[in-house]
Every structure is written in structure tokens, then in C-alpha cells.
Amino acid sequence: MDEPEQVLDWLLDSDPALRWQVERDLADEPTEVWEATRARVPHEGFGARLLALQDPDGRWAGGAFFPADADPTGPQPWTATTWVLNSLREWGVDAGALGDTAERLADARWEYDDLPYWGGEVDCCINAWTLLNGGWLGVDVSGLVRWFEEHRMADGGWNCAWVEGSTRSSFHSTLAAVRALRDAERRTGTTTSAAAGEEYLLERRLRRRLSTGELVAPWVDDHTYPFRWGYSVLNALDHFREVGTRDARMAEAVDVVRSQRRPDGRWTRTDRFPGAVWFPVDGPAGEPSRWVTFLALRVLRWWGS
Known part of the structure; x- marks a missing residue:
């Protein structure tokens, strides 16, 4: 258009x-025009500002998913390490601009059970971002690909609430998982079950309940x-655009x-x-x-x- x-x-x-x-x-x-603009991202504007806010230990705001001073009674803050890495990656920052961040984060821990950062934890969305960010920064996160294969629901998708006993997939978790798995396929040639998760969304026309055809929710x-x-x-369509489906x-x-x-x-x-x-x-x-x-x-x- x-x-x-x-x-x-x-x-x-x-x-x-x-x-x-x-x-x-x-x-x-032309390629040389947008590549030149992309090369500016770590050095000016949003990208440079986020890189300048990094802690000496490689984290941001002193935490993996939550900042060190997070108020547990307030809304989710978006300043900790994972959220910053997500933005820098989405903005096209070259991994080299982060120096030895990947190595420094090898000593970081998740707030959940004090698990090591690059190993992920139990939340599907968190593990999806860890798989994406690890792949971008050159970390061996192949164990997380296996984790997703082991935690896929019978209906084809994923749900972060599996820990609480949920057996039905969620739109949120499934989209996060297929984004990460498709990226792993591109980077490593690995075959994953991303297609099954995408079919879960497509069967529901990206917005409806399979059982009733009703809108899944206003959001x-x-x-x-x-x-x-x-x-x-829009988030889902952008994924399918990216993978060419x-x-x-x-x-x-x-x-x-x-x-x-x-x-x-x-x-x-x-x-x-x-x-x-x-x-x-x-x-x-x-x-x-x-x-x-x-x-x-x-x-x-x-x-x-």
C-alpha cells in the first residue's frame, strides 16, 4: 500500500x-542508507541512552526481570535487564555494541529460585526472551529450545501458567514462544515445533476462541x-510477516x-x-x-x- x-x-x-x-x-x-542509520542506534538516541544506563555487572536496574528496588505492590516496572535487552535487540543494535555483556550476565540470577540467567526459568515468555537475547548475543541457549519442546501443551501452544497446573495454551505465551523458536531455527538450522504454535493461533484467526468463535478478549x-x-x-501479524507466512x-x-x-x-x-x-x-x-x-x-x- x-x-x-x-x-x-x-x-x-x-x-x-x-x-x-x-x-x-x-x-x-538503498541498503547503504538504512544500514548507516541502523549503525547510529548504539551511539545516539534511545539506544545510546539505554546502553549508558547499564550497571557494571552487566545488568540494568540491578535485576534480571524486576529492578532491585521494585515495589511488589505496584505495576510491573520495565527497567530491568531483560526488558532493556529486548528493546536493544528489536532496535537492531549490533551485538558487538554490548561488549562482554553476555559474559557478565552469566553470573546474574533470576528473581525466581535464584536460577542462572542464561538458563532461563519457568515462565514461557521469560524463556522466549532469553532464547532470543541469548541467540543475538552469541550465547549457547540451545537448552531452552529443548525446554519449549518439553513444555508444549496438547493443543499446540504454550502457557506461562503451566506451573499453576494450566493445560490450555495462551495467546500471549504462544506468540512469545513461536517468535523465539523461529529465530532459533534461522540462527542454528534447528527444527522446532514453532509451526504447531503458529497453527494454534491461525486456527483461532489470531483473535477468537476455538470453542465458541467469540473474541478471546478486548485486548x-x-x-x-x-x-x-x-x-x-498486530503483534501476531508482524510475526507472520517476519517469517513469511x-x-x-x-x-x-x-x-x-x-x-x-x-x-x-x-x-x-x-x-x-x-x-x-x-x-x-x-x-x-x-x-x-x-x-x-x-x-x-x-x-x-x-x-x-
Whole structure:
């Protein structure tokens, strides 16, 4: 699809973390242009700011998943190590910019049972991010691929609540798992059960209960960035775009994203995940969002190509 010039200009007037992706995926700039912008991410703007906040021991905010000073009665903070690594990886930061971070984090521990950082823990989403971040930073996290194979539900997906006895998959956990497993396949040539998890989502048209056909929950059509742990049809569509899977069962979700476009050609974001951040990377909830607009346009362009 063609983007209005004023929307494209608005997207390009952004931090290098977003700009290089707009240049590559929407503006069709030559490779040398977007690669040059991407190379700026560790040195200026969002990427440089996060790298400068790293603790001497390799962590951020003194914790793996929660900052050391987290208030257990408040909302989830987003300043600890895993959340920062997720952002830096998603923004295209080269692993070399993090120096010996991977080695330093080998001594870090999860808040759950004091387990070693690169070994993961019991939460599917946490293990998915650890698999993604470890692969990016060159850590041997192949044990986590096996962990996902051992913890897949009979219905094809995953659920972080398996520890509490759940036997039914969740949209959130399944999407996190298939993203990580597909990345492991690309990096190592490993064969995984990612396709089974993707089929779990496709059977449900990315947004409905298989048993009744009802909408799984209102949040399925809400979009924000960063995605955090949350599922949305935009998040799911972006995954299928990335792996190159087109399926007619996605059409309803695509229509939802298309219908949410404002008359000015932009999309807004919701505030699904309140909590402390190092600094904002997008505009206020309810206002036009560069990140959501970019993601939506990229998905729609792919779908219509």
C-alpha cells in the first residue's frame, strides 16, 4: 500500500531506532542508507541512552526481570535487564555494541529460585526472551529450545501458567514462544515445533476462541509499543510477516488493523502496560503513535504485496 507522504515524513522524523526500519521497510531506501542509520542506534538516541544506563555487572536496574528496588505492590516496572535487552535487540543494535555483556550476565540470577540467567526459568515468555537475547548475543541457549519442546501443551501452544497446573495454551505465551523458536531455527538450522504454535493461533484467526468463535478478549485488538509480554493481532501479524507466512485465516485480523487507521493516516496506541520506564519511546496513549503506525503500515504493505 502507498503511504501518504506526510505520514512517511513524520515516521522518518524519528529516533534512529525507528528511522532505519522505516527507511528499509516503507521508504525503500538503498541498503547503504538504512544500514548507516541502523549503525547510529548504539551511539545516539534511545539506544545510546539505554546502553549508558547499564550497571557494571552487566545488568540494568540491578535485576534480571524486576529492578532491585521494585515495589511488589505496584505495576510491573520495565527497567530491568531483560526488558532493556529486548528493546536493544528489536532496535537492531549490533551485538558487538554490548561488549562482554553476555559474559557478565552469566553470573546474574533470576528473581525466581535464584536460577542462572542464561538458563532461563519457568515462565514461557521469560524463556522466549532469553532464547532470543541469548541467540543475538552469541550465547549457547540451545537448552531452552529443548525446554519449549518439553513444555508444549496438547493443543499446540504454550502457557506461562503451566506451573499453576494450566493445560490450555495462551495467546500471549504462544506468540512469545513461536517468535523465539523461529529465530532459533534461522540462527542454528534447528527444527522446532514453532509451526504447531503458529497453527494454534491461525486456527483461532489470531483473535477468537476455538470453542465458541467469540473474541478471546478486548485486548486482542489493542496495540501498543513496546509489545512487552502482551498479545495483539498486530503483534501476531508482524510475526507472520517476519517469517513469511500468509494464510487466509489472518484476513479478519488484517481488517481489524486496517479499520483502526485514523483519517490522517496514523494509528494510536493504548496504554496496556503502565509501569516505570527509563524514558518514553513513543507519544502518549490515545495520541498518534509512530511505532504503531509503522508496524501497521508494514503489515498492511506486506499483506497487500
